Amino acid sequence: MKSELLESSNDYLTQAMKAYVKKTKLVYYKKYTQCTIWGYSIKKNKIYELCGKRIKKLYNDLFKDFGITLKHLNVVLVDCPDHRKFIDDTFYINGGFTYLGGDVVYIYRYDEMLKVALHEVIHHAFFFKEKALYSGDPIRPNVTINFNEALVEFLATLYQLKYTHNTVKNELKHSLNCVKNVVNMPNMVFTTQLYSYIVIKHLLLKKHKLILRYIKNKQYDKIYQYVYNTKINIKPSFINLANKQLTFVSASYE
């Protein structure tokens, strides 16, 4: 199952990460009615069992909360040790991927594996607008954003908070710090979806109850409008981001 992670056409992993994937063996396998978990590592890893339980919960919650029945997914997990950084490059930002036409979800980073697993599975439940222009940034006149990524990350964050018994209020503090860092990144044009994952998600989290209601009622245009109408009130400063680790959510490891 891990073969796709090693294909040269896939540019999500660095050569070092691919070298790690090559060394791993299947150390955990479990077939649930909802999904099948394939966990690869160089040692036994307790996180894979927890991942499976979380994903099972998510299947139930997506049905309860939105009436959505997801297809059976094969979830491939690899615990690459490389950390995220505030560098606008897929190698430093992403932790998983999936193709909507297929039935396989890949998560290849140990950091935030539980949350990334939720994110990739949620991709199979919703589809929002993928391209839009946001003009509420304090430095850049326009930023190309992806509502689909921001909203999927928003939902993944809410479920991660629920499963780790954390509050949105706490998460907003962590999230705001990340926003400050991202806004202060020097590049004018982002090549990854970092801005959507962090900045746009933060705007959604601030109005989480309203946004959830809009999603339930399929009033997606109202969500887009809310974001367009919201400006970020942060003065640019010069934060040194060199080697600073990036975590998308504060409740990552529980």
Ligand SMILES: [Zn+2]
């Ligand atoms: Zn995504």
